[in-house]
Amino acid sequence: MGLIALGLIGLAGWLIWTGRLQRMSTKDGMALGAALVGAVLAAKGKPMLGAPILLGAALFFASRGKAKTGKRRSSRRIADPIPLTDGDIEQARALLGLSSDADSGAVRAAHRRLIASVHPDKGGTEALAAQINAARDLLLDDLAGKDQKRGR
Template sequence: MAWIAIAALALIAWAWKKGRLRAPTPAEAIAILLGIAGAASAAKGKPIIGIPLLIGAAMMLNRARRIQDRALPAMSIEEARAVLDVPADADADTIRAEHRRLIRRVHPDAGGSAALTRRVNLARDTLLGAIEQRERYRR
């Protein structure tokens, strides 16, 4: 059962190396502590205690991450222009082209992070939404 603890440490090391670790929220910290306790219990030969703790920790961590992903903060138009590096009079095609250029660099598949990808997508959505709102107002 020691392999569970080794696997957990290997996953933590991998996440740290990839730059995916950040300061945990309180719910994530509790889930991490539960996971450590579960791994330690399983490694000591008490799988009846350890495995449910590990499962509970995984479920709690998954829920905390889903909640965090849903809570996207609003972005101002000025901040969105700065993220995409577009001028104030940029049209929708320019915004989409800059978004595609930037997303190629920050996407997790290209070595970037999910947080940067969400930020770039939020900037695109903010600017395209502002353009759409302006066009509706002109009609």
């Protein structure tokens, strides 16, 4: 039981180190905490108290795993197009640090430079990365619309 407790503590440390706990729900965190308490109780020589707690947490995670492996639905929802305003485009340019005469190559280069430093895999947040991606898409769509109006 001591090895199980050490394994669970190591798992919790790994989850914290990699940042995966940020994506855990409250229920997941509570179940992980209960599993740690159960494992510690079982390791301390109180298996009658620790084993049911540990078993309950294991069943919780097992049921969550089966629910997730069923039908996989896309978490991305395709939204209706929103009419663009000049303010939105200016905010997107400011976020990417571009001037008003930037072309599509400059937009892509600015996006690549900025996303490399704030990507969630590099320690940034998913929200900021999503804003940067949305700004790039908005500016590229705007430039494509202007090119179509010019007849290119």
